[in-house]
Amino acid sequence: MDTMLLSLFEDAIDEDLDGFDVGTIIKSTCLAMLAGGSDTTVVALAWTLSLLLNNSHVMQKAQEELDIQVGRNKLVDESHITNLIELLVATISLKVRVLFNLWKIQRDPTVWSEPDLFKPERFLTTHKGVDVKGNNFELIPFSSGRRICPGISSALVLLHLTLANVLHAFEITRPSDEPIAVTESL
Numbered sequence: 001m002d003t004m005l006l007s008l009f010e011d012a013i014d015e016d017l018d019g020f021d022v023g024t025i026i027k028s029t030c031l032a033m034l035a036g037g038s039d040t041t042v043v044a045l046a047w048t049l050s051l052l053l054n055n056s057h058v059m060q061k062a063q064e065e066l067d068i069q070v071g072r073n074k075l076v077d078e079s080h081i082t083n084l085i086e087l088l089v090a091t092i093s094l095k096v097r098v099l100f101n102l103w104k105i106q107r108d109p110t111v112w113s114e115p116d117l118f119k120p121e122r123f124l125t126t127h128k129g130v131d132v133k134g135n136n137f138e139l140i141p142f143s144s145g146r147r148i149c150p151g152i153s154s155a156l157v158l159l160h161l162t163l164a165n166v167l168h169a170f171e172i173t174r175p176s177d178e179p180i181a182v183t184e185s186l
């Protein structure tokens with residue numbers, strides 16, 4: 001990553017960039033990408049797997065789809081992802097800081113029926129066409145606009161591939177009949 005960033009900054013190597021040298025900017029950009037990309041992706045994967053374990057009919061459907069699209073003896077690669085439907089699942093003056101409550105927006109009962117239920121099939125039926133890339137404001141897990149997550153593409157590929165391969169290669173079950181706890185806390 002540092003080599004790629006260095007090539008972008010080649011012409012600016014002797015320039016003063018807001019008081020920071022190129023090396024500092026590269027290091028802080030790498031740090032921001034690593035810090036912004038690690039926990040978010042792991043948490044998204046852990047939540048998805050927990051919700052699938054608590055909704056075994058959805059997991060079974062996803063695994064059936066993987067068997068059909070990929071085949072039993074192959075690992076999932078990027079070429080398969082587009083065919084895996086079941087997994088797809090203001091003007092404001094300067095200096096004003098706006099905090100959006102994404103949790104509330106994404107659970108608005110006037111938009112989402114039974115918002116607390118894990119129903120990925122809604123994205124194939126009632127909410128077909130709603131995506132997570134910042135254009136549909138009812139679902140913006142990566143935020144939207146100028147400060148949208150710059151890691152969105154890599155996160156989506158990584159999540160799809162990891163989730164698809166885990167579901168395809170393993171039979172995962174809960175350790176007991178107790179549902180996996182998915183209550184949130186701060």
Ligand code: HEM
Binds near residue numbers: 034148149152155
């Ligand atoms: C499921 C995974 C991810 C989710 C849900 C997610 C979500 C978000 C959200 C909501 C923001 C905006 C935060 C704000 O406005 O305060 C953001 C910003 C950011 N994300 Fe992600 N992200 C994910 C993965 C990644 C990955 C993989 C990377 C890097 C490779 C990354 C790098 C960043 C960075 C650097 C910012 C700050 C952008 C800025 O301030 O202009 N994220 N992310």
